Amino acid sequence: MRTLVVLLVLGICAPWVASVPTLEKKDRVHHSKDLSDHKHDDSKDFQYDHEAFLGKEDAKTFDQLTPEESQERLGKIVDKIDSNNDSYVTAPELLAWIKFVHKRFVTEDVDKQVRLYDKDRDGSVTWEEYSKQTYSHLIGEVEFYDVPDKERYRKMMKRDERRFKQADKNGDLIATREEFTAFLHPEEFDYMKDMVVTETIEDMDKNGDGTVDVNEYIADMYTPEADEPEPEWVKTERRQFADHRDLNKDGKLDKSEIGHWIHPHDYDHADLEAKHLIYESDKDKDDKLTKKEILDNWNMFVGSQATNYGEDLTRRHDEF
Incomplete structure (x- = not known):
């Protein structure tokens, strides 16, 4: 989970070797309480x-x-x-x-x-x-x-x-x-909300001005290949930034606007x-x-790769 620095336990036989945290692009905390790391797009998968x-x-x-x-x-x-x-x-x-x-x-x-x-x-x-x-x-x-x-x-x-x-x-x-x-x-946790906002800005703010402009916003989720046309979903995100994220229309997101984005009340x-x-x-x-x-509609709820080597579900759901 991006909420914790993940440990990479090195495969070396010496017992004194320390664990080293991996350096990942997406290592910040979740934007509010996301239920999955995947994009919610039923047209692609469930x-x-x-x-x-x-x-x-x-x-x-x-x-x-x-x-x-x-x-x-x-x-x-x-x-x-x-x-x-x-x-x-x-x-x-x-x-x-x-x-x-x-x-x-x-x-x-x-x-x-x-x-x-x-x-x-x-x-x-x-x-x-x-x-x-x-x-x-x-x-x-x-x-x-x-x-x-x-x-x-x-x-x-x-x-x-x-x-x-x-x-x-x-x-x-x-x-x-x-x-x-x-x-x-x-x-x-409510008392950690400011920390989530601060870390989000630090991760996205590449020019160090304390705010997030539209290019920094897009770069956090999309890295174009050489000569690749911008996908439609990226264009949609640009519109989201302009129409719904940038509340004061100054072309960038400040701490308050970041908070409104990742901690929406509604x-x-x-x-x-x-x-x-x-x-x-x-x-x-x-x-x-x-x-x-x-x-x-089982495939939307659980899915399967249609293999013939299914293993028993190890977790029992009778604790609910």
Whole structure:
């Protein structure tokens, strides 16, 4: 996830080699509470819908199943979503499921990261524990190990430290589980919103003027090939910038406009996705779905690569 510097564990047999965070273009936090890293474009594929409905890990599992296996497992999930057992799935029930899946992803990610960083197993993560594990190659533990691009890693460490301190409410440099969750997933916490805005500007602002112009906005999502005509979707994004992002029409986005963009008050990804799935599958237009309607449109919900080597779904959904 782009909310955390991902560790690249080097495949070297010596036990003293430190983990080195990878340098990725898309390593900043999510814009608000996105349900998938994929663009929501049903004309191309349903990956956004799959990850929103299943979660990222289960979506990968379903991709390995045959259509028959996917539909069978989808039927079992539908029974869980239908919380009042009236044989219909409503928008509120679907919304509750999508939120449950997203919360489960965050919880499992935090569980994994706490196991990695909490060396003394006291249930919290100190800045020292985190920085030693992530940046030991910069702070003297592995001086003889030559890491390229050290200056950029130093900037990453300073940025992580700034975010850690913001998440650490009492300033003791010891993150409780909740504070560590805010560090890893700041888009989930209101008191971290300013940090999300700041990091977004830093990632997109290439000329260092503290704002984001239209070219910086486009460059963050699209890199043209030589002599390649600009795709229609990029032209649409330029219009979005001018018509909806740049509120004061000065040709650039300031901190307030960035905040309005990535923290919209009237935009709930989960609610819109629930309504979208119902709209696309509700054949009789009664604003609710039967199991048959969902299974008839199973590919939008779960998908499959139509292989014959499907593996059992390892995650059970009876915890919902």
